[in-house]
Amino acid sequence: MAYSEKLLDYFQNPRCVGEIPDAHAIAEVSNPVCGDVMKLWVKVDDGRIQDAKFKAQGCSAAIATSSYATEMLIGMKVAEARRITRDQIAEALGGLPASKVHCSVLASDAIKEVLKGF
């Protein structure tokens, strides 16, 4: 298997799973390449992300990158969060096999989408 230990850990024990009932923004994105989906909930106060949760239906890489990216968001300034790139997410999880690089796009797209109104 070409996945790192860290990625497998985030796939098997994903952090920040769930929904936020009183979220300030919700985004749902799907990957046009393979059909994976991610939904992201955030609470934003004073330009800073107070809380974030996600749900995803997709492969192990999609779930792990979604979880890692959601965790990254918490406590981050909106402006800073907007600059998160897919490569940053993939690298933090030990890189992705060539055929799975597109999976990290899901999380970076969701972040951009959910922060649109702030």
Place this chain on the structure above:
Amino acid sequence: MRPEVVAAMMPVFTEHFGNASSIHWFGQQAKSMMDDARQQVARLINAETAEVVFVSGGTEADNLAIRGIADSQRAKGRHIITSRIEHHAVLHTCKDLEKQGYDVTWLPVSGDGLVDPEDLRKAIRPDTILITIMHANNEIGTIQPLEEIGQIAEDADVYFHSDGVQSTGKIPVDVRKLKVDLYSMSSHKIHGPKGVGALFVRKGTILKPTMTGGGHERNRRSGTENVAGIVGFGEAARLAREGLKTDMPRVATLRDRLEAGLKSKIELIHVNARNAPRLPNTSNIMVDYAEGEGLVISLDLKGVAVSTGSACSSGSLEPSHVLTAIGKTPDEAHGSLRFSLSTMTTEEDVDYVVETLPGIVERLRELSPYYKRV
């Protein structure tokens, strides 16, 4: 590989390492071992020994059959008929021939993956030179009505090739009854070594070799023979023939136990091709609200090796062409799993999967934003 296969191969590496094409005694010894293997493979499909051509595997067998006929018959016509659910070795070879100016008809299949012989009959034209339709499908296990197809091909006087890689050794195969002119086989699918296979070529078939050189295999396929591989293949063929009546019904029972067990423990799962005649060892299921690659990785971490038709796991990022052809949407194919059983699979193995998979599915569904919103 079966231990008997390894045992049969070992002496070829240590004692009988002669070149089967040499006339010295140890070359001839290798040749005689190869002849025995050829006989075993021939027997498995009721062919004559001279009709068995050893090649490097199923892919080469398919290439030799299709390109060999396309080339030798080009003066007669350039029309080939195949199905939409062929293995890539046939599919991509036919696509390549399309690029070279051949005309290919891609027959549709039913929801269970069956070709309608009537569709085939209607597709035949005066310039049709080859019909190539697989015996059994590698992903969903559907067994085609090959005898009927063979009769249509014979009546129309068109060469008929079938990719028998999945069916050989799993169900009885009689090339005379099936009326095939060419039939592809692979050694490792019947617990033989990888890197060896065979093409049955009916006596009198005009086939242009794809591999030219020293004229090995009665001028059908040049290249020094893979004697150890061939000997192993022969032993695997012998064992497969012995086990057809005993091992395979047992494997089918295990497959049924697996499917019944999973259906009783997991909601919203579907067994593909369940209404068609199927191979005893193949089970293809679709799990709603879970993705195949995630299921495969989760099972792998628990020691179970399976595969999926999900786009996420294929290099091309396309969902399985077989699942698409039987009418499944990319979303449905997204959650597909293929279990391959064998003579070595035990009841405990099956029960372990039935115990393990429900938790995995439940976990992935908990993560899904769509589940429970039904």
